[in-house]
Amino acid sequence: MIARTLDRVDALRMLAGYGAEEDISVRRGSIFRRSRAAVQRVFSSREVKDRLVKLERALELTVVDSRQAEYDSVEADAVQKLLESLQDIPRACMRVGxxxxxxxxxxxxxxxxxxNLSQMEIRALERFPEIQASPERAFGALATAVDSMDEVRAQNERITLQATSEEA
Structure with a gap:
């Protein structure tokens, strides 16, 4: 397990433009001590900061963006099929997920x-399903419902803070 971890650390160092560690000693509970110290010494240099930005973008492209692209493709296909099913229906208002x-x-x-709805918007539609009764006004009604839920939440937070400060 330690060897696999060190291999990954070396791969990350190479990706960031550094060579592999020359002197690796594994001590129980401290395999990163030397690498962290070496990076901290030069962390203030502009080159390191530029490389970290590039490394972050490389990770985004390989991990996040590929998953997002896959999800977007599946979602686009689902929306296309949903729209095809509504072709002969003049008015509709629905939430699917x-x-x-x-x-x-x-x-x-x-x-x-x-x-795509936020979690707050999904909660608003669940709490106020009548929003979907009028497709022409659905987005406006949804925005109003979310605003009212935000106001109630803010008011509850103020009450909680006031009660907490009074107890103190």
Missing amino acids: SIFVVKYQAAGESVILVR
Whole structure:
């Protein structure tokens, strides 16, 4: 396990533009002590900061962006199928997971709006399902519901802080 960890540390050091450790000694509970000390000595240099930015971007591209691209592809396919199923339906307002789809007619044309919802918006739709009764006003009603929930939460936080300060 230690060897695998050291291999990963070496790979990370190489990616950051440094050579492999020359003198590696493994002590129980302290395999990173020497690497951390070496990096801290030169951490203030501009070159190290530039390399860290590049390293962070490389990690984003390989880890986060590839997963996001895969998720986006699956989500786009799901939305496409959902929109195809609504083709002959003039008005609709539905939430599927975190996807909110609204369709209505305006000036003789179909208006289709699709959006990923935040957790707060999902809670608002669960608390106020009547928002979905009018597709033309759904997004406005959703924004109003979220605002009211934010106001209630802020008021509850103020009450809690006031009660806490009075107890102290």
